[in-house]
Amino acid sequence: MTSSSAVGRTFAASTAMQRRLHELVPGGAHTYARGSDQYPEGMAPVIARGEGARVQDVDGNWYVEYGMGLRSVTLGHAHAPVVEAVTAAARTGVSFSRPSVHELRAAETFLEQVPGADMVKFAKNGSDATTAAVKLARAATGRDLVALCRSQPFFSTDDWFIGTTEMDTGIPDSQRDLTLGFDYNDLGSVERLLERHPGRVACVLLEAATGTTDPAPGFLAGLRTLADRHGFVLVFDEIITGMRWSRGGAQGVYGTTPDLSTWGKALGNGFAVSALAGRRELMELGGLRTDVPRTFLLSTTHGPETTGLAAYLAVAEAYRQRDVVGVMEEQGRKLAEGANAAAAALGVADHFAVVGRPSCLVFVTRDHLGQPSQEFRTLFLQEMLHRGILGQSFVISAAHTDDDVARTVEAVGEALTVYAEALDAGSCDGLLRGRPVAPALRRFAAPRRIPGAATDQLQGHLLSTTQE
The missing domain is CATH 3.90.1150.10 (Aspartate Aminotransferase, domain 1)
Known part of the structure; x- marks a missing residue:
């Protein structure tokens, strides 16, 4: 036996x-x-x-x-090209008081990889990137509700999501009440949610696909139409699908471009690096080139450290060299x-x-x-x-x-x-x-x-x- x-x-x-x-x-x-x-x-x-x-x-x-x-x-x-790139970066210093060349190279590489995005900001984990997307959507729309796909297992360690799980101890009701759920591949469930909460949904957030379920014909395109009609921000969580479905993520496979997308996991082949990417007019709310009140967006000490970005650049090169x-x-x-x-x-x-x-x-x-x-x-x-x-x-x-x-x-x-x-x-x-x-x-x-x-x-x- x-x-x-x-x-x-x-x-x-x-x-x-x-x-x-x-x-x-x-x-x-x-x-x-x-x-x-x-x-x-x-x-x-x-x-x-x-x-x-x-x-x-x-x-x-x-x-x-x-x-x-x-x-x-x-x-x-222990993929040798990634390890060597990380080692080389560490030898020249990992964290400075100003941006490093790795930040520019990583941003250029990422935006070439994900053509639907205009700007990108790097971080260390997927939860931070996804929570930043929620914050940006709320800032851009002036709305408070978050609609997420309730049949998908995980989006963030932060209160707005964990409050929807069994492990909600320590999270105020006021946080839990701001997160709503809809069903995957059920456009009607999204439409009904929007009808029940007119003008209050800041973003609709989901994985474009899961390991076991592809989007039904018209589902993602329908979400894109609803976002344009109702003014919410469409967010794709590409933490798993990014560089596993395709080099350009699930959005590159299914042909629907979100307003924002969040990335992690495969970006660094195990090294800590994640990303928030999206439309310029949204991303600039966290920058210096805006006339409206600024959004505090992913201002982290370790987000730009060189070894994580060097790992990403080596991973991106491996994907260029090999399918x-x-x-x-x-x-x-x-x-x-x-x-x-x-x-x-x-x-x-x-x-x-x-x-x-x-x-x-x-x-x-x-x-x-x-x-x-x-x-x-x-x-x-x-x-x-x-x-x-x-x-x-x-x-x-x-x-x-x-x-x-x-x-x-x-x-x-x-x-x-x-x-x-x-x-x-x-x-x-x-x-x-x-x-x-x-x-x-x-x-x-x-x-x-x-x-x-x-x-x-x-x-x-x-x-x-x-x-x-």
Whole structure:
């Protein structure tokens, strides 16, 4: 039932380090999606190094990794041209009292890459860029309401978005009440929202596409028409889609130009760099060439530091030299076809599937009743980890080789053999070692009674099951 790669794999050092991390870092990680609760119990590797599409943990285990850097690493870990560019930039100084040449070069490169944008401002994370877009939209329109796509999982760590999630503790009602939701691919839901709040919606914000859903014909163009008619700012969140759908992002694929767009993740191949880009008349509200009250827009100490911008310039050059997106799509197709064929061969295709855009694949796990299941998801993750595959998704990079894909498909077949046993039994009992993984954004830390805390309300308050 297990392959040779599963023999002798231990997580003792990782488990000890994770225990220490929980003592020093709230949640034991600096991103909720990286938390140990997102992995099978006692099987949360702490990473020592990465190379290409593979990583090694502190126990010495090597893995083929997916979703690398929370989908930010498209060229592979320790990609030499990026590392060399960052090293060269660091040797000449990283932060000055005036703009560096890297700021001009990065801006010129980015605006050539995204022709629908007139100006760009760089930052360090996607949340800051997206919140800046919201602030700019409010300043430009004089309106207060934000409309976002409620079926898409994440936009920012700031109050205007987090107040819409289960983890809304500490956020005033006054902030939560200013954010509204609409449904993806449902233009009517946007129109009804505008009718209910005439003249109050500052911006409509969404990912133009997700890993599993493309825009319906006319949806994005319809939003563009509504924005022009009603005067709101149309914002595309390109944090994931930028440089993964195409060099010019999802807007470059679907042919609809937003007023503003926000970028991150793949810009730096894991180095910290993000961007807000858009129409000149909007962006200039945060500059010096305006006669109206200025908007405080992304004035950050570390936004222009040279290593992040050098990383972006090296990534942009790699995309010019090679069809990086094409490679990801080709390798992703091979992976999806192989994994789905393995599921079909074992008769579990109704319960497990790899779906989505080839450059941004996810896997769907369903129980014996055909319902989405965190328990069965955890069993699959457990068996894949034992076989040297690490990932909450199958989001691929251009560094994944044919051998990486073949090893993954082989591991999927072996893991699904165990999965099929659980389906036949109607339960993961006896096969799953430990508790199921939990959704990252949930109200309470654990669905159990916590000693010394208020009692009954702490029972079982997890978010609904979702797939990464």
